[in-house]
Amino acid sequence: MGGGRHRRLRKTGPAACRVGAPCEPVAATGVVRMTAASSPVRGVFIVLEGADGSGKTALAAEVMDQLRRSGHRVRATRRADPDGPAEHAALIRAVGQMFARAGDQGTGFDLLSLAAAAQYAAIVHGQVLPAVRRGEIVIADSWWAKTWVRLSIEASYRAPQASPGQVGLLRSWQQALWPCPPLSPIPALTVLIDAPQADRMHWYEAAGRREPVYDACGASTRNPAAFAHLTSAIADLLRQAADQQGWPIIANGRHLGLQDVAADVIAAVTAQPLWATHRGSTACSCA
Structure with missing residues (x-):
């Protein structure tokens, strides 16, 4: 693993799953905890969040490879080439096309937020739920937290006249859109x-x-300095979310070995109480 590497792991945080927990919405984060008896789900959904450019995609592929070598059945979420029911896949593709043209068309950030939430909900129902019900591990290399954080920051850049209070209202509204199905x-x-x-x-x-x-x-x-400025703001807000939710934080970098960082991710995941019970019914917490 390398003796000088910086690695941060948290054990259990406020968003950790608890067997038998009642349905409990957490307004500030969009998390819902649900009872174990509500669904015989046997798989696990693992989300790698992080600012753009953090190496999530390559890391997710390596995590999947290591889990497969350990005997797990694993799949990734698919947005560019979605599978699942045709109507779900069509929605996922349509939202992707909207985002690809958003800058040219001046699409509003409220519409983009709604569209992104709908896309993620389609991924959940068309890809994630069927797989975890079969006992598979599903991995996403980005999810709702990074999406709403980035959209809110970009909205503040595009509307410099907006007050901090208005930006805060936008963020609260975005978090309430989170695409985790409360009934599933x-x-x-x-x-x-x-x-x-x-x-x-x-x-x-x-x-x-x-x-x-x-x-x-x-x-x-496409100025790298602008990319750095934006992604640093995203990273700051995601660290705050990690502190609030109790997410493990794993250091990545170009001087760190990909296999070692992936092993750190797996160690962080398998240290969570939910992992120990993922082959049976568990209380659930949406990422």
């Missing part, structure tokens, strides 16, 4: 992947600066 509980675990700003910039440039971002003045750009 999912055993879910979230891990925050935290990479230094310099490494996020390096990976962004190495990937060819494919995705434009908004700079602090609301202009679309």
Whole structure:
């Protein structure tokens, strides 16, 4: 694992699943805890959250490989080429196309937030729920927390006249849209992947600066400095969410071994009480 590596693991936080917990909405975070008796779910949904450029996609692939080698049945969520029921897949693709054209069309951030929530709900119902009910592990390399955080920051860049109070209202509204089905509980675990700003910039440039971002003045750009500014703001808010939710935080970086970081993620996940019971009925907490 490397003696000098920085690794942060939390055990159980306020969002940890508890067997037999009553349905309990948590307004500040969009988490719902549900009773074990409500669904015989046997799989687990693992979410790797983190700012753009944190290496989540490569890390998710390595985590999946290691879990498969350990004998687990694993799949990833699919947005670019969705599977599942045709109507779910069509919605997922349509939202992806909307986001791809959003900058050119000036699409409102309220509409983008609603569309993203609908897309994630379609992924949950079309991909995640069927798999976890079969006892599989499903891995997402990004999910709702990063999405609403990024959209809220970009909205503040595009509407500089908005007051902090207005931005706060937008964020509260976005969190209430979270796409975890309250009537279909999912055993879910979230891990925050935290990479230094310099490494996020390096990976962004190495990937060819494919995705434009908004700079602090609301202009679309592929400037690495603007990417660093945006993703640092995203990372700050996600660390706050991790503190509130009790998510484990795993350090990633270009000088760290991918296999070692993936092993850290798996260690963080398997240390959670939910993992020990994921082959039977459990209380559930949506990521």
